[in-house]
Amino acid sequence: MDKTLILYYSLEKNTEKIASHLAKELNVDIERITPVKDIKPKGFSKYLTGGFQASFKVKPKLNPIQKNLDQYSNVIIGTPVWAGTISPSIYSLLEKGLIKDKNIAFFYTFKGGDKKTRDIIRKSVSKYNKLISIHSCLSVDQDFDNQKDKALNWAKDLLNDNK
Numbered sequence: 576m577d578k579t580l581i582l583y584y585s586l587e588k589n590t591e592k593i594a595s596h597l598a599k600e601l602n603v604d605i606e607r608i609t610p611v612k613d614i615k616p617k618g619f620s621k622y623l624t625g626g627f628q629a630s631f632k633v634k635p636k637l638n639p640i641q642k643n644l645d646q647y648s649n650v651i652i653g654t655p656v657w658a659g660t661i662s663p664s665i666y667s668l669l670e671k672g673l674i675k676d677k678n679i680a681f682f683y684t685f686k687g688g689d690k691k692t693r694d695i696i697r698k699s700v701s702k703y704n705k706l707i708s709i710h711s712c713l714s715v716d717q718d719f720d721n722q723k724d725k726a727l728n729w730a731k732d733l734l735n736d737n738k
């Protein structure tokens with residue numbers, strides 16, 4: 576694979592923990608995607624606000640990405656699942672064409688409700704980019720050690736396949 580970048584959104588750190596582990600072990604660049612106005616990670620209101628935003632396909636305005644995307648042909652994108660779909664910030668990234676013409680390997684963290692998530696990822700990624708693979712990480716908060724190893728094996732296989 577050519578130069579690889581990890582881009583991720585995370586509200587409660589699960590996706591961040593996986594993304595950081597991959598970046599460290601694979602020795603690749605990493606950047607967190609942030610909306611200009613994010614929801615609060617504490618309390619129940621996050622489920623209402625986040626669930627609403629995700630369900631209604633809100634595309635929040637993002638803070639500018641600091642990395643020069645032209646330098647990367649391969650991007651690993653990570654997101655939590657919200658209301659069965661991808662987080663609004665990653666939806667913005669993909670659907671507004673803020674990232675284009677990349678090979679995308681996509682992972683998501685979730686708690687067990689991902690029935691339509693893969694179809695949504697396929698559709699959103701392929702709008703402006705090429706989807707290479709999807710990987711899911713179940714209950715990272717309770718099963719981090721196992722999930723981080725599985726995610727790393729997945730990513731390593733991809734890097735080897737595309738050498």
Ligand SMILES: Cc1cc2nc3c(=O)[nH]c(=O)nc-3n(C[C@H](O)[C@H](O)[C@H](O)COP(=O)(O)O)c2cc1C
Binds near residue numbers: 584659685686687
């Ligand atoms: C607003 C909101 C909606 C969620 N919806 C789902 C869901 O539909 N299915 C699911 O399996 N998990 C759902 N979850 C759980 C998260 O996907 C899971 O905890 C994830 O690992 C959080 O990632 P993060 O820590 O990087 O933010 C939801 C969490 C939040 C905050």
